[in-house]
Amino acid sequence: MFGYYLDLALRSLKRNKVLTALMVIAIAVGIGASMTTLTVMHLLSGDPVPTRSGTLFYPQVDGNPTPGDFKQPLDVMDYQSAVDLWGAHRADAQTLVVDSPVRLSAPGVNLPTLMPSMLSTTSDFFPMFDVPFRYGSGWSADDDARHARVAVISDDLNHKLFGGRDSVGQVLRLRDTDVRIVGVLRPWRPSPVFYTVAGGRFANGDTADFYGKTQDVFTPFFTGLELNDGNFQQFTCWHMPERPGHLQNSPCAWVRLWVQLGDAGKVAAYKQFLDGYAAQQAALGRIVRPQNTRLRSLMQWLDYNGVVPGDVRLQTWLAFAFLAICLFNMIGLLLAKFLRRSGEIGVRRALGASRGAVFAQCLVEAGLVGLIGGIGGLGLTLLGLWLVRRQPVAYADLAHLDVSMFVATFVTAIAASLLAGVLPAFRASRVAPGLQLKTL
Amino acid sequence: MATVLIALEIALACAVLCNACFLIAGRIDAIQVDSGVDEASLATVQLAGYENAHAVDLNARVLTGLGSIAGVQSVSLLNSIPFGARRGTAGITTDMAGKHFGGVVEFYVGGPGSLSALGTRLVAGRNPQPDDFRPFTALMPDDASVQVTRALAEHLWPGVDPLGKEFWLDKSHFRVVGVIDHLVRPDPGGWPGDSRDWSVFVPAQSSVYLSGSYLLRAAPTDLPRVLRDARAAIAKIAPDAVLDQDGTQTLGDLRTRSFQKDRAMIGMLVGVIVALLLVTALGIVGLASFWVAQRRRQIGIRRAIGATRRELPDRQLRHRAGHGAGLCTQSVADDALRTAAPAAGLPADRRRRTVAARPARRARPRVARRGRAAGGGDEGIAVPGMEGRQWETGKTRA
Numbered sequence: 038m039f040g041y042y043l044d045l046a047l048r049s050l051k052r053n054k055v056l057t058a059l060m061v062i063a064i065a066v067g068i069g070a071s072m073t074t075l076t077v078m079h080l081l082s083g084d085p086v087p088t089r090s091g092t093l094f095y096p097q098v099d100g101n102p103t104p105g106d107f108k109q110p111l112d113v114m115d116y117q118s119a120v121d122l123w124g125a126h127r128a129d130a131q132t133l134v135v136d137s138p139v140r141l142s143a144p145g146v147n148l149p150t151l152m153p154s155m156l157s158t159t160s161d162f163f164p165m166f167d168v169p170f171r172y173g174s175g176w177s178a179d180d181d182a183r184h185a186r187v188a189v190i191s192d193d194l195n196h197k198l199f200g201g202r203d204s205v206g207q208v209l210r211l212r213d214t215d216v217r218i219v220g221v222l223r224p225w226r227p228s229p230v231f232y233t234v235a236g237g238r239f240a241n242g243d244t245a246d247f248y249g250k251t252q253d254v255f256t257p258f259f260t261g262l263e264l265n266d267g268n269f270q271q272f273t274c275w276h277m278p279e280r281p282g283h284l285q286n287s288p289c290a291w292v293r294l295w296v297q298l299g300d301a302g303k304v305a306a307y308k309q310f311l312d313g314y315a316a317q318q319a320a321l322g323r324i325v326r327p328q329n330t331r332l333r334s335l336m337q338w339l340d341y342n343g344v345v346p347g348d349v350r351l352q353t354w355l356a357f358a359f360l361a362i363c364l365f366n367m368i369g370l371l372l373a374k375f376l377r378r379s380g381e382i383g384v385r386r387a388l389g390a391s392r393g394a395v396f397a398q399c400l401v402e403a404g405l406v407g408l409i410g411g412i413g414g415l416g417l418t419l420l421g422l423w424l425v426r427r428q429p430v431a432y433a434d435l436a437h438l439d440v441s442m443f444v445a446t447f448v449t450a451i452a453a454s455l456l457a458g459v460l461p462a463f464r465a466s467r468v469a470p471g472l473q474l475k476t477l
Numbered sequence: 478m479a480t481v482l483i484a485l486e487i488a489l490a491c492a493v494l495c496n497a498c499f500l501i502a503g504r505i506d507a508i509q510v511d512s513g514v515d516e517a518s519l520a521t522v523q524l525a526g527y528e529n530a531h532a533v534d535l536n537a538r539v540l541t542g543l544g545s546i547a548g549v550q551s552v553s554l555l556n557s558i559p560f561g562a563r564r565g566t567a568g569i570t571t572d573m574a575g576k577h578f579g580g581v582v583e584f585y586v587g588g589p590g591s592l593s594a595l596g597t598r599l600v601a602g603r604n605p606q607p608d609d610f611r612p613f614t615a616l617m618p619d620d621a622s623v624q625v626t627r628a629l630a631e632h633l634w635p636g637v638d639p640l641g642k643e644f645w646l647d648k649s650h651f652r653v654v655g656v657i658d659h660l661v662r663p664d665p666g667g668w669p670g671d672s673r674d675w676s677v678f679v680p681a682q683s684s685v686y687l688s689g690s691y692l693l694r695a696a697p698t699d700l701p702r703v704l705r706d707a708r709a710a711i712a713k714i715a716p717d718a719v720l721d722q723d724g725t726q727t728l729g730d731l732r733t734r735s736f737q738k739d740r741a742m743i744g745m746l747v748g749v750i751v752a753l754l755l756v757t758a759l760g761i762v763g764l765a766s767f768w769v770a771q772r773r774r775q776i777g778i779r780r781a782i783g784a785t786r787r788e789l790p791d792r793q794l795r796h797r798a799g800h801g802a803g804l805c806t807q808s809v810a811d812d813a814l815r816t817a818a819p820a821a822g823l824p825a826d827r828r829r830r831t832v833a834a835r836p837a838r839r840a841r842p843r844v845a846r847r848g849r850a851a852g853g854g855d856e857g858i859a860v861p862g863m864e865g866r867q868w869e870t871g872k873t874r875a
Contacts, residue, residue, distance in 0.1 A: 140526035365486035366760030373767030429737040
């Protein structure tokens with residue numbers, strides 16, 4: 038029966054080419070616009086570490102000693118709180134994170150001095166965030182403790198400096214310190230660069246920069262602090278730091294801590310530990326709002342920061358309003374198309390087709406329009422994504438269609454056209470055969 | 478039913494259209510922000526990677542080195558750059574104890590000559606005097622006579638003469654001695670309304686925390702060449718520093734870059750509006766042709782009883798004008814009429830105006846005419862059996 042309806046639908050679509058073309062264009066344009074924005078939305082709101090995100094948490098305590106009724110702790114922690122919590126080793130894994138620009142050169146490589154961003158972190162960083170290595174590996178906890186002069190570099194930097202070959206064992210000069218490369222990453226592009234996300238709620242939706250590239254150099258936390266002393270940027274300060282750029286024991290928040298907690302019990306226990314730490318520090322007079330502790334999961338933290346840029350949200354809304362208009366359009370056109378054939382439908386009904394059969398026939402026709410529109414929509418989506426890639430935004434290079442969105446394009450197109458077809462098909466199935474036959 | 482649909486479609490289209498227009502207006506407003514500085518004659522050179530111990534020495538070398546490039550009118554130190562580097566964003570208070578928060582403002586800390594190089598317009602008080610530029614060792618000078626923008630003055634002290642007023646940044650104390658017309662923040666995009674213009678100019682001497690960021694002034698025609706020469710000269714003047722290629726630009730380029738996203742968004746919104754109008758118009762064309770097709774019989778009758786072709790589209794127009802789609806409807810109705818009338822066996826000739834007077838006698842010849850027309854082959858559009866039906870009507874009436 039389906040094959041027969043398909044044949045009927047094809048004939049019907051061929052009969053009135055203009056109306057068919059109008060419908061196909063309407064659905065293709067609507068699908069093209071909405072799938073372009075939906076793909077961007079999907080890429081930007083996705084999970085940056087799909088394998089681990091359920092177990093990653095971002096602890097916060099309020100290190101700001103200024104009295105006041107602040108509802109939320111600062112987005113990042115002061116040095117002492119962060120290092121204390123890290124040093125307690127209460128989680129399955131924990132890592133400190135801070136980034137700073139550093140002067141970099143490689144002896145023997147004929148390139149001008151670079152100023153890449155350096156991430157100072159601890160050994161758990163790589164296993165915790167499932168960071169892929171091409172050569173070598175991360176450093177050990179022992180290297181952290183010894184302030185070892187070692188580094189891991191990104192795939193980008195490895196290509197720039199060493200042409201992509203195995204550079205483990207090579208020496209880099211970071212500012213005035215020589216460090217030995219122990220690992221080279223594979224291309225790694227978490228979107229967003231979640232471990233340095235903070236302050237998104239003050240960004241007025243202008244959060245595209247969270248989706249930039251990762252840092253190029255990774256060094257052990259305390260090594261980084263020593264070799265780049267004086268070049269650290271605070272997230273915020275409640276008083277002027279005495280030596281700007283040197284922030285240990287300064288009245289500033291600038292260090293982030295991430296922890297990995299395997300199950301709900303551990304999460305609850307860690308939250309308790311966090312509250313206990315805040316209460317103890319409050320007793321010492323260092324913290325004034327011990328109740329202001331948070332333990333958000335990775336995805337909660339990204340939500341809290343509103344990481345998806347406001348422009349992208351706006352575009353998605355617009356695109357879906359646009360799709361809705363295209364659907365209304367299609368309802369009207371289908372109504373016109375089906376009711377024009379009232380006579381034909383009357384004959385089918387008189388010859389014994391049930392209302393359901395007429396309804397199904399009309400829906401098949403609508404679905405076929407959706408399928409053709411979906412193909413057009415796919416072309417327009419690819420065009421749209423090409424336009425997005427030409428935009429001057431940090432996430433531009435991420436905008437590609439993946440398999441799930443490819444399938445979603447057709448599903449959306451057919452679902453939308455079926456939805457649009459319901460009302461016209463219902464009206465068509467209610468055509469009174471007697472009246473139609475009389476006027477034939 | 479269809480009427481409700483099209484009304485809904487147009488309502489939705491209008492809603493999207495209004496919002497899109499509103500958003501475009503907002504973006505255009507943002508792009509057109511008045512920076513208050515001579516963008517066309519300014520460029521900036523940004524250095525990084527040097528040691529703090531050498532900062533003051535580096536400043537001296539760069540200021541003399543760049544100053545000797547042909548065509549340079551002035552080189553000066555300025556920590557933050559309009560549309561560029563942002564190094565002085567901080568919250569201020571209007572009392573020493575820090576109880577009355579005044580807002581988050583931009584501190585432009587600049588060396589001698591930088592404010593006049595910017596080309597801001599003084600509206601009250603005075604420009605910085607040579608002895609206003611004092612050395613400092615912390616992040617900010619701890620006591621200074623400053624110029625504030627008019628927008629900031631009105632925000633902090635509405636309706637009061639701001640000259641002589643004071644404000645604090647933590648323990649640092651500032652006294653207003655001048656009011657400038659405009660001086661935009663480095664990142665105006667992220668700030669609402671007037672707060673885009675909340676800036677303070679703090680005069681200071683070269684120091685560790687006022688280094689590596691230079692303002693170049695040259696005639697607009699010389700500027701690209703001067704900046705090229707400056708980039709080349711830096712390698713010799715400051716081999717110990719790394720030139721920030723991205724940040725070293727003319728202010729015009731920096732401005733263009735900082736609004737690139739808004740421009741892209743405007744382009745997209747305009748595209749949406751055009752596509753929207755197109756789709757809505759096409760939908761109305763489709764629906765209107767449906768209405769006309771539904772009314773073919775009625776139109777045939779009206780024509781038969783004497784309505785002219787000219788009158789019919791007019792009536793269709795009036796009928797549908799409420800939908801705001803007059804033109805489309807008219808063309809469609811016109812079109813339908815041209816095809817429907819002969820198909821209905823009616824004279825396609827404009828001169829026949831008074832058919833109504835003799836409907837019965839006219840009936841028979843019309844059959845022949847219809848036969849010819851239908852035989853022509855090109856009238857077979859749409860409703861099958863239309864001709865016969867029309868003829869029957871005529872006969873019954875007769």
